[in-house]
Amino acid sequence: MHTLAIVAKRDKQEAVALAARIRERYPHLTVLAERYLSHSLGWPRVEDRELAQRAELVIVLGGDGTLIYTARLLAGRGVPILGVNLGSLGFMTEIPVDELFSTLDEVLAGRFKVDSRMKLTCRLVREGKTVLEDEVLNDVVINKGALARISDHETSIDGVPITTYKADGMILATPTGSTAYSLSAGGPIVHPSVDCTILSPICSHALTQRSIVVPADRTIRVTLRKETADTYLTLDGQTGHSLQGGDCIEVVRSPNRVNLVRNPHMAYFTILRQKLHWGER
Ligand SMILES: NC(=O)c1ccc[n+]([C@@H]2O[C@H](COP(=O)([O-])OP(=O)(O)OC[C@H]3O[C@@H](n4cnc5c(N)ncnc54)[C@H](O)[C@@H]3O)[C@@H](O)[C@H]2O)c1
Numbered sequence: 001m002h003t004l005a006i007v008a009k010r011d012k013q014e015a016v017a018l019a020a021r022i023r024e025r026y027p028h029l030t031v032l033a034e035r036y037l038s039h040s041l042g043w044p045r046v047e048d049r050e051l052a053q054r055a056e057l058v059i060v061l062g063g064d065g066t067l068i069y070t071a072r073l074l075a076g077r078g079v080p081i082l083g084v085n086l087g088s089l090g091f092m093t094e095i096p097v098d099e100l101f102s103t104l105d106e107v108l109a110g111r112f113k114v115d116s117r118m119k120l121t122c123r124l125v126r127e128g129k130t131v132l133e134d135e136v137l138n139d140v141v142i143n144k145g146a147l148a149r150i151s152d153h154e155t156s157i158d159g160v161p162i163t164t165y166k167a168d169g170m171i172l173a174t175p176t177g178s179t180a181y182s183l184s185a186g187g188p189i190v191h192p193s194v195d196c197t198i199l200s201p202i203c204s205h206a207l208t209q210r211s212i213v214v215p216a217d218r219t220i221r222v223t224l225r226k227e228t229a230d231t232y233l234t235l236d237g238q239t240g241h242s243l244q245g246g247d248c249i250e251v252v253r254s255p256n257r258v259n260l261v262r263n264p265h266m267a268y269f270t271i272l273r274q275k276l277h278w279g280e281r
């Protein structure tokens with residue numbers, strides 16, 4: 001590896017100092033910084049697209065939100081991402097700060113494994129036309145505004161109607177996203193090595209309308225009734241779009257994946273146990 005890139009949580013001084021230390025420690029490598037960080041460090045500005053093209057490893061200094069932001073910045077590139085936790089939860093930013101340099105030494109020596117995480121492609125189809133297409137690592141959320149009435153979500157899988165969820169909204173999550181919003185909505189925890197899509201209604205009015213786990217290669221469509229108003233589409237908690245009655249949200253597995261460098265000292269269930277406070281073994 002010759003070129004590293006660093007993406008840091010915005011306005012986090014600890015991250016700025018760490019980035020400077022990374023460059024000092026590996027003077028033989030090219031170290032690029034994402035736009036906001038390069039501004040704080042006084043390094044040359046590199047556009048997102050160039051960073052995504054040149055980086056052979058991306059170090060994320062932040063929390064889960066910063067890692068999601070990075071996955072979006074890299075778009076379809078499957079370059080390994082090393083997440084160092086400077087946030088609060090750190091489900092995906094698995095490496096504690098005090099293990100950053102020991103882990104990085106191993107990674108640069110080629111001794112590392114990645115977790116290949118699936119993404120979903122989301123299309124917003126309005127009057128038969130795709131008006132938006134994007135990818136998510138966590139989830140696609142359809143949600144109503146504060147004053148909107150309960151919504152009907154006509155849901156089909158591969159064209160076969162399954163039910164009309166009467167709910168405040170719907171979450172279509174990846175296994176990675178199963179521990180995020182979907183979990184709060186009563187969805188299952190899914191190991192990230194299982195490729196699937198999880199449909200979770202938000203505060204479903206019918207108690208029998210529960211989360212469903214579907215093989216990843218199925219196409220899920222959620223259509224809003226014509227009279228639906230004040231409803232929004234949120235992708236990975238990062239971008240928001242206003243929805244209209246009759247809109248169809250289509251979700252399929254993306255051909256692109258996100259490769260997270262694994263913490264060799266932490267199994268997935270160790271992370272779960274710690275983050276979800278399940279107590280000692
Ligand atoms: N009620 C809820 O639980 C709720 C509401 C809105 C959004 N969210 C989630 O927030 C995500 C965006 O995260 P953010 O950090 O940018 O927003 P944020 O700053 O609002 O944080 C939401 C929390 O979710 C955690 N989180 C994010 N992804 C996770 C994952 N895959 N597994 C476990 N925890 C995770 C974050 O660490 C943070 O504590 C969305 O994709 C959505 O799933 C959750």
Ligand SMILES: Nc1ncnc2c1ncn2[C@@H]1O[C@H](COP(=O)(O)OP(=O)(O)OP(=O)(O)O)[C@@H](O)[C@H]1O
Pocket residue numbers: 007008009010034036037062063064065066067068069086087088089090238
């Ligand atoms: N370098 C960045 N440039 C632009 N936006 C960023 C950058 N880093 C983070 N963000 C955005 O700011 C949000 C901030 O993240 P936040 O402060 O919630 O911390 P986090 O990384 O999610 O950590 P945690 O939630 O675990 O404390 C992210 O969801 C992302 O949208």
